[in-house]
Amino acid sequence: PPDHKQHLSLADLVTIAREVGGTTHHFRAVQLPVSLAMPEAARLPTQPLGRKLVSLLEAADALGLGVVASAPLMQGRLTEGLPEEVHALFPACTTDAQRALRFASSLPGVATVLAGMRQREHVAENLAAWQDA
Incomplete structure (x- = not known):
């Protein structure tokens, strides 16, 4: 929540990036956990944007930030x-692995999804999630 001591406002971070680096700053993306079990970035209005609170994904999109x-x-x-x-x-x-990956990648504003895999079979299985996309 915005009143939590560890809350980070994306709008504030973009403002700081502009102050430090000007309009050509390199703050272009944020990485955060997004999954079927952790959909908060899409569902919870935690980011102040203008006079309202919006989801992190909505704020990132409005601020020109890609989401990883x-x-x-x-x-x-x-x-x-x-x-x-x-x-x-x-x-x-x-x-189900394919479904979980597709969920995360299907959310508006998500540019890419990171998934670690240790076995070749998992790589092939997970890549198949996008064969029809």
Whole structure:
């Protein structure tokens, strides 16, 4: 929430970047966790923008910042056991890992999704999430 001592306002950060680097500053993207289990960046109005509070994704878009979604699989916890309602949202996906990745990448304002994989099979499986996109 904006009143939390660790809250960061994207608008304030962009203002600081402009003060320090001028209009050619290099603050162009933010990285944050976004997943089915952590949708707060899309759902919660935590960012002051003008006279209202908006979601982080909405604020980033309005401020010209790309969003890099991290932890879309929550260290593997979202790779199995997702409810049928999620399956219905992503009918082209054949695994829960694919569904979790597609969820994160489908949110407006998300430029890219970071996902760590240790096995070649997981790389092939996860890349298949975008074959029909």
